[in-house]
Amino acid sequence: MNSYPARALWMLAAIALLWGINWPMMKLALKEVGVWQFRAMCVFAAVFWMGGYLLVKQMSFHIPSGHYGRLFGCAMGNVLGWNMLAAAGLSRLPSGRASLLAYSMPLWTVLLSWLILKEKLPASRWFAIALGMSGIGLLLFDEVEVLKNAPLGAGLMLASGFVWAFGIVFTKGFPKEIPTQTLVFWQGIVGGLPIVMGALYFGGAWRPASPGSWMGLLFNLTIVFGFCHFAWNEIVRMLPGSVSGVTSLSVPVIGVLSGMWMLGETPRALDWIALGMLCAAVAIVLYVKPKK
Numbered sequence: 001m002n003s004y005p006a007r008a009l010w011m012l013a014a015i016a017l018l019w020g021i022n023w024p025m026m027k028l029a030l031k032e033v034g035v036w037q038f039r040a041m042c043v044f045a046a047v048f049w050m051g052g053y054l055l056v057k058q059m060s061f062h063i064p065s066g067h068y069g070r071l072f073g074c075a076m077g078n079v080l081g082w083n084m085l086a087a088a089g090l091s092r093l094p095s096g097r098a099s100l101l102a103y104s105m106p107l108w109t110v111l112l113s114w115l116i117l118k119e120k121l122p123a124s125r126w127f128a129i130a131l132g133m134s135g136i137g138l139l140l141f142d143e144v145e146v147l148k149n150a151p152l153g154a155g156l157m158l159a160s161g162f163v164w165a166f167g168i169v170f171t172k173g174f175p176k177e178i179p180t181q182t183l184v185f186w187q188g189i190v191g192g193l194p195i196v197m198g199a200l201y202f203g204g205a206w207r208p209a210s211p212g213s214w215m216g217l218l219f220n221l222t223i224v225f226g227f228c229h230f231a232w233n234e235i236v237r238m239l240p241g242s243v244s245g246v247t248s249l250s251v252p253v254i255g256v257l258s259g260m261w262m263l264g265e266t267p268r269a270l271d272w273i274a275l276g277m278l279c280a281a282v283a284i285v286l287y288v289k290p291k292k
Contacts, residue, residue: 003022008238011231021253022224023090023099030091034204036195038217039083041206043192046225050185059179063186070173070188077167079191080232084198086161092153093095100274101157108165116169128284129277135253135277138270171236180234187233252278 029038041146054061063071090098110129174183208214 008235011235015228015231015235016254018223018228018250019251020099022219022228023252025216025219025224026087026090027094027098027216028212028221029208030087031207032208032213033085033208033217034202035084035091036199036201036202036204037204038204038220039087040192040196040199041217042083042220042225043079043188043195045221046187046229047188047192049226050181050188050230052187053178053181057181059181061182061185063178063182067174067178067182070170071183072190074167074183075187075189075191077163077165077170077271079167079187080194081163082167083191084162084165084195085156087250089153089156089160093157098153098157101154102161102164103136103252105161105164106132108162109168112165113172117172124284127185128281131284132278132281135274137275138274141204141270168236174237176237180230181236184230184233 033041033095053059065257086102089101093101106129110121110125114121171183208217
């Protein structure tokens with residue numbers, strides 16, 4: 001197995017499970033809560049948790065002025081772009097399919113890491129990305145009729161993956177001296193302000209009515225934006241962009257399976273083939289040591 005930090009691998013495993021489960025959780029919440037209102041509460045939760053952590057640990061809130069532009073780029077990609085596009089797309093598609101479309105992100109991450117960060121990509125990593133994205137392509141091919149009926153939802157999910165990849169690449173440019181908690185806090189402030197303004201301007205419910213929607217909302221406010229949001233940004237800073245991108249393909253695997261379990265979504269034969277390809281892509285990145 002490649003010598004990646006054990007802490008990063010444990011975080012990846014936790015994120016794969018929790019984020020995967022969160023796709024049907026979000027679907028439950030968005031049945032009764034407005035898209036803008038849902039995301040406003042999520043971003044507020046992230047700022048609350050990270051701000052509280054910084055205060056308790058007496059850590060610095062300071063971001064050097066030379067990094068304000070990069071912070072803005074991260075906030076637009078990781079917070080405003082990803083959160084709003086993904087939630088809007090999810091409200092129009094089944095949760096399993098939505099998660100797979102959003103995870104076109106690894107392809108963009110690899111390409112942007114190669115172009116912007118000048119990361120060297122060995123043949124095994126290119127093969128893993130091709131394999132994983134072929135799996136997603138197979139699922140898209142199987143969903144032609146669905147996409148014809150919901151082109152806006154599909155487009156929003158693909159766009160969410162693209163802006164998320166930009167946010168990942170921007171995040172990697174921050175010096176290690178700036179705590180990840182500080183970055184998450186200020187990204188939430190900068191990217192969350194337009195979301196809160198949108199929630200106040202556009203109509204929509206703030207409070208769910210059913211137990212299922214409450215469960216989905218509270219899962220996001222605590223687990224996802226209290227732990228996963230921080231953990232993902234930490235992983236991005238610890239691992240090469242291509243590694244964090246490809247290994248995140250395990251998230252839609254859990255997303256499809258949890259959609260079956262929680263929402264009664266029924267995968268087809270091609271779904272299982274595609275999921276096997278995604279798992280193989282992750283295994284290649286983690287276990288195949290690149291030749292020097």
